[in-house]
Amino acid sequence: MKTKNYYLFTMKQINKNSKISISHKLMLKAGLIRQLSSGTYTWLPMGVKVIKKIKNIIRTELNNIGGIEIYMPTIQSSEIWKQSGRRETYGKELFKLIDRKKKEFVLAPTHEEVVTSLIAQEIHSYKQLPLILYQIQNKYRDEIRAKAGVVRSREFIMKDAYSFHxxxxxxxxxxEKMIYTYTNIFKKMKLKFNLIKANSNHIGGDISHEFQTNTKKKITKKNIKYEIIDDNPIEIAHIFQIKKKYTSIFNTKIQNKSGIKKIITMGCYGIGITRLVSAIIQQHHDEKGIIWPNTLSPFQIAIIPVNLYKSKIVNNISIEIYKILKKNKFDVLFDNRKERTGVIFNEMDLIGIPHQIIVSEKLSKKKEIEYRDRKKHVSEILKKNNIINFITKKIKE
Known part of the structure; x- marks a missing residue:
C-alpha cells in the first residue's frame, strides 16, 4: 500500500479590504473553496470530501424512510415553467438561456414542474403511493446580491425531495416524517438549529417550515488585516406542503380504490448542501481554525511526522501507522510534505482534522507516538501497537 500525496490549498492571507464572515474566511484559508466570479466557486479537494460526507448522511437517512434517488435535467424547457405560471412569477432570479434554434430554456433553481409532469406519466394507481423521490444536484439562481460566500451563490448544490400522495x-x-428525518440529519452533523414556520414564496402551498441555524450572538471583530462579520442564522432547509398546486396544472391523477381518477397531492423538501458547510463551520471553529465533527471532517486522522526526510525510523513508523489505519478503514491524511513541522501543525489545526498523530524520532525509538486532540488541545503519549483501540474509542466518544 502506497501513501498518497495530498495537495493542500491553504491560504495565509486574505484581502485586507474584505468584509467577510468567519465561516467564509475559514473556507478560503483552509482551502475548501476558491471564488471564480461573483457567486460562483470552485470546490477544492478538502471541500469536496466534506460535501461527499454530507451527501452520504443525507442519502442514508432518506433511504431509511423509503426515498428513491433520481436525477432530473438542469436545463428545462421554459414551456413547463410557462404552464405552471412561474416563468413570470419567479422573477429576475430565474436564469434563462436560448439555444441555437432560438428556443428558450430555464436553468433550474428547483424541479417541481419536471417531477410533477414525470409523475403524471408514470404513476396511475393509488397502489403506487405514497412515493418519495429525491435528487442531489447543482441548482442555479441569479442572485441580485451574491454574498456571504456559498450561503448566497449563483450556483449551489441542493438535495430536493418530492412526495406524492x-x-x-x-x-x-x-x-412529519421528513421533519424527523431532517432532525436526524442535522444531529449527525452536530448542528444546532431551530424549526420555524415560514412563507412558501415561489414554491406554493399554505404550510411551510424552515430549519435555521441557531446563533445566540452577533459580533463584529476587527483587526489590522480584515473585518470579520459573524454570520447571522442561515436557512439550511425548507419544507412545504404544496398540496395540489402543480398536480392540478399538470393533470397528475391516479385511480383510487373506487376506480375514480383524482388529482393527487404533493410535498417538497429541500436542503442546501453547500450552505450547510458554511453553517457547520459557523458553529464549529476557534481562533486556530475549523473544528470538524467526526462525521464530516475531510479526514478523521492526520499523521504528522517530525523530520520525516531526515529520520529513517520516523519514516518507517509513519508509513506503518498509515497502513494499519487504512487497513482498518479509517480516513487518514499522511502529511509527507517537505514543510516545517510548525507550519504543518498550524495547517492541520486550520483545516480542522479532529485526531492528530505525531511521530517523532525520540518516541519512535520507544515504539510510542503522540496523540493530539484538535478540539480539546490536549496531547498524550501511547504505545504504537495500541493505536487502533485508542482511535476507535476516541471517535466513538
Whole structure:
C-alpha cells in the first residue's frame, strides 16, 4: 500500500479590504473553496470530501424512510415553467438561456414542474403511493446580491425531495416524517438549529417550515488585516406542503380504490448542501481554525511526522501507522510534505482534522507516538501497537 500525496490549498492571507464572515474566511484559508466570479466557486479537494460526507448522511437517512434517488435535467424547457405560471412569477432570479434554434430554456433553481409532469406519466394507481423521490444536484439562481460566500451563490448544490400522495392525511404523515428525518440529519452533523414556520414564496402551498441555524450572538471583530462579520442564522432547509398546486396544472391523477381518477397531492423538501458547510463551520471553529465533527471532517486522522526526510525510523513508523489505519478503514491524511513541522501543525489545526498523530524520532525509538486532540488541545503519549483501540474509542466518544 502506497501513501498518497495530498495537495493542500491553504491560504495565509486574505484581502485586507474584505468584509467577510468567519465561516467564509475559514473556507478560503483552509482551502475548501476558491471564488471564480461573483457567486460562483470552485470546490477544492478538502471541500469536496466534506460535501461527499454530507451527501452520504443525507442519502442514508432518506433511504431509511423509503426515498428513491433520481436525477432530473438542469436545463428545462421554459414551456413547463410557462404552464405552471412561474416563468413570470419567479422573477429576475430565474436564469434563462436560448439555444441555437432560438428556443428558450430555464436553468433550474428547483424541479417541481419536471417531477410533477414525470409523475403524471408514470404513476396511475393509488397502489403506487405514497412515493418519495429525491435528487442531489447543482441548482442555479441569479442572485441580485451574491454574498456571504456559498450561503448566497449563483450556483449551489441542493438535495430536493418530492412526495406524492392520494390524500392530505398521507401528505401530513410524510411531512412529519421528513421533519424527523431532517432532525436526524442535522444531529449527525452536530448542528444546532431551530424549526420555524415560514412563507412558501415561489414554491406554493399554505404550510411551510424552515430549519435555521441557531446563533445566540452577533459580533463584529476587527483587526489590522480584515473585518470579520459573524454570520447571522442561515436557512439550511425548507419544507412545504404544496398540496395540489402543480398536480392540478399538470393533470397528475391516479385511480383510487373506487376506480375514480383524482388529482393527487404533493410535498417538497429541500436542503442546501453547500450552505450547510458554511453553517457547520459557523458553529464549529476557534481562533486556530475549523473544528470538524467526526462525521464530516475531510479526514478523521492526520499523521504528522517530525523530520520525516531526515529520520529513517520516523519514516518507517509513519508509513506503518498509515497502513494499519487504512487497513482498518479509517480516513487518514499522511502529511509527507517537505514543510516545517510548525507550519504543518498550524495547517492541520486550520483545516480542522479532529485526531492528530505525531511521530517523532525520540518516541519512535520507544515504539510510542503522540496523540493530539484538535478540539480539546490536549496531547498524550501511547504505545504504537495500541493505536487502533485508542482511535476507535476516541471517535466513538
Amino acid at each position: 392520494e390524500n392530505s392525511t398521507s401528505l401530513k404523515n410524510t411531512y
